[in-house]
Amino acid sequence: MTEKNTPLWEVFIRARNGLSHKHAGSLHAVDAEMALQAARDVYTRRGEGQSVWVVRSSDIVASDPTEKEVMFEPTGSKIYRHPTFYDIPDDVGHM
Amino acid sequence: MYSQGLIGADGTTHEDEEFLTAFQARIDAELKIEPNDPMPAGYRKTLVRQIAQHAHSEIVGMLPEGNWITRAPTLRRKAALLAKVQDEGGHGLYLYSAAETLGVSREELVDQLLSGKAKYSSIFNYPTQTWADIGTIGWLVDGAAIMNQIPLCRCSFGPYARAMIRVCKEESFHQRQGYEIMLTLCRGSDEQKAMAQDALNRWWWPSLMMFGPHDAESTHSDQSMAWKIKRFTNDELRQKFIDATVPQAEFLGLTVPDPELKWNEDKGGYDHGEIDWNEFWSVVKGNGICNRARLKARRMAHDDNAWVREAALAYAEKASVRETAVAAQ
Numbered sequence: 322m323t324e325k326n327t328p329l330w331e332v333f334i335r336a337r338n339g340l341s342h343k344h345a346g347s348l349h350a351v352d353a354e355m356a357l358q359a360a361r362d363v364y365t366r367r368g369e370g371q372s373v374w375v376v377r378s379s380d381i382v383a384s385d386p387t388e389k390e391v392m393f394e395p396t397g398s399k400i401y402r403h404p405t406f407y408d409i410p411d412d413v414g415h416m
Numbered sequence: 417m418y419s420q421g422l423i424g425a426d427g428t429t430h431e432d433e434e435f436l437t438a439f440q441a442r443i444d445a446e447l448k449i450e451p452n453d454p455m456p457a458g459y460r461k462t463l464v465r466q467i468a469q470h471a472h473s474e475i476v477g478m479l480p481e482g483n484w485i486t487r488a489p490t491l492r493r494k495a496a497l498l499a500k501v502q503d504e505g506g507h508g509l510y511l512y513s514a515a516e517t518l519g520v521s522r523e524e525l526v527d528q529l530l531s532g533k534a535k536y537s538s539i540f541n542y543p544t545q546t547w548a549d550i551g552t553i554g555w556l557v558d559g560a561a562i563m564n565q566i567p568l569c570r571c572s573f574g575p576y577a578r579a580m581i582r583v584c585k586e587e588s589f590h591q592r593q594g595y596e597i598m599l600t601l602c603r604g605s606d607e608q609k610a611m612a613q614d615a616l617n618r619w620w621w622p623s624l625m626m627f628g629p630h631d632a633e634s635t636h637s638d639q640s641m642a643w644k645i646k647r648f649t650n651d652e653l654r655q656k657f658i659d660a661t662v663p664q665a666e667f668l669g670l671t672v673p674d675p676e677l678k679w680n681e682d683k684g685g686y687d688h689g690e691i692d693w694n695e696f697w698s699v700v701k702g703n704g705i706c707n708r709a710r711l712k713a714r715r716m717a718h719d720d721n722a723w724v725r726e727a728a729l730a731y732a733e734k735a736s737v738r739e740t741a742v743a744a745q
Contacts, residue, residue: 325729326523329516346579347513349522351725351732363506366499367586386452 329378330356332363334370342374350375420469420537420628420700427639429458443644448574451517459643462636463573464518465534466645471511472529472536476710478504480544481553489547496593497550503590507583514575530715538696539626541704548601548608548615554594556616556623556661562587563657564627567647595664602668609669616665617673624688625696627654633693659685 327349333342345364350356356375365373384392400406409416429436439456442449449455478501485501488494512522528534539557544550565587568580601612628634628650640646648656658677665672676689698704 326521327725327729346510346582347516348509351728352735355728355732362502363509366503366506383452 327351330360330375331378331381332356332360333374333376334360334364335372336369337371342372345369347378420535420626427458427462427636427643429456431456440642443572443642446572446644448577449572450574458639459645460518462640462643462645463576464515464520466640467511467515467518467576468520468525468528469535469537471508471515471525472534473540474504474508474511475529476536476540476714477557478508479710479713480540480542480706481550483544484547484550487547488550493597500554500590500593503586507579507586510579510582511576514573514579517575526718530711530718532702532711535700536710537626538699538704539622541699541706541710542619542622543706545618546611546615548598548611549619551594551597551601551612552615552619554590554592555598555664556594556619557626558587558590558594559661560623560626560657562591563653563660567653570644570647572644598668598670602670612668613670616670620673621691621695622699624654624658624691625699627651627657629693629696655685658688662686 328351329347330350331347332345334345335342345360348356348359348363350359353375357373360373360375364370396402431439435454436456439454439459449459481497481501481504485494485497488497512525515525516522525534529536539560544553562584565580565584569577569584571577571580598612601608631637631649631651634650637646637649641649662672662677674689676687678687679685680687699707702708
């Protein structure tokens with residue numbers, strides 16, 4: 322039998338209004354409609370969500386893990402981006 | 417049961433010393449390993465094997481319990497059992513997804529189960545003969561599973577640990593639902609209580625076997641412990657399970673079928689009789705009561721539903737061609 326592999330989808334769930342959608346896991350489905358139904362069955366059996374997004378995994382563009390250093394290291398050395406870098410006398414009070 | 421996933425697991429790996437030392441340093445610092453991180457081939461292989469066996473166990477585990485859905489004694493029990501079996505299916509899917517992040521496809525994993533190449537937990541090769549078996553499975557089998565799975569929530573491989581957190585949250589309902597069934601039977605007629613005792617007699621030893629062979633026989637355990645794929649040895653987990661479960665049996669007024677079972681004040685735990693390892697290995701090798709029936713049922717489900725997968729794919733392809741045509745106009 323020549324069976325084609327079923328595409329992979331990533332599932333994002335908003336637990337409740339006020340929170341962002343968060344990655345919950347992945348699943349296989351042939352199209353968006355079935356992916357949504359499966360996401361509901363697999364990831365929201367106990368009221369985990371108010372809203373579900375499904376995205377084809379192949380449509381996600383990810384940063385290259387081998388370039389992690391080039392990509393993220395420069396922000397590590399820029400400590401002046403953090404509030405604790407600046408000395409403010411205690412007398413000024415909370416700032 | 418997932419310590420059984422390591423039976424025959426070969427963590428042999430061929431990276432250079434520098435790579436392995438750096439990897440071990442990350443593990444020792446309790447840093448999680450994510451799918452795209454560099455990892456030793458042996459680590460990847462061991463995890464694929466263990467996670468896949470864990471997933472297969474969830475899926476095959478639906479069969480013995482599914483056997484009683486149509487015969488549950490009340491609507492309340494039926495709804496709960498249906499929900500539980502559906503959970504097991506869900507757990508299988510979380511786990512397959514976690515295994516797939518390591519570069520193996522769902523189709524390959526399913527093929528390995530159906531061809532008999534991959535194993536699943538030995539416990540699911542025992543038959544569910546009475547309604548009390550459903551109570552006992554929830555109480556003992558899910559109880560043992562939780563004992564195994566809680567430390568797996570801290571497994572060094574991120575996707576496996578995350579799947580385990582979800583599974584553990586859901587699994588505690590399973591154990592309570594099982595114990596409640598036992599409690600009802602034990603407070604019922606003499607006949608019902610005898611049924612509960614009979615189920616305990618049959619499931620006690622197979623439940624202890626779920627933790628896998630003795631530490632001394634568990635060949636690849638050390639490497640898995642060092643890589644923090646597992647956190648406790650088989651015997652440690654088995655002991656914890658016995659210590660937690662014996663008082664629960666006493667509360668039910670049931671007798672654990674082990675004449676050598678005795679509280680040991682010095683070690684602060686129970687001493688117990690020897691497990692029949694011949695039975696264990698015979699079941700693992702495919703000769704348990706239900707091994708053939710379980711695989712037959714899985715193969716039948718896969719083959720009989722092939723047309724659904726094909727039709728769904730064909731429909732999706734047609735719909736996407738139609739969409740492209742409409743967009744072009």
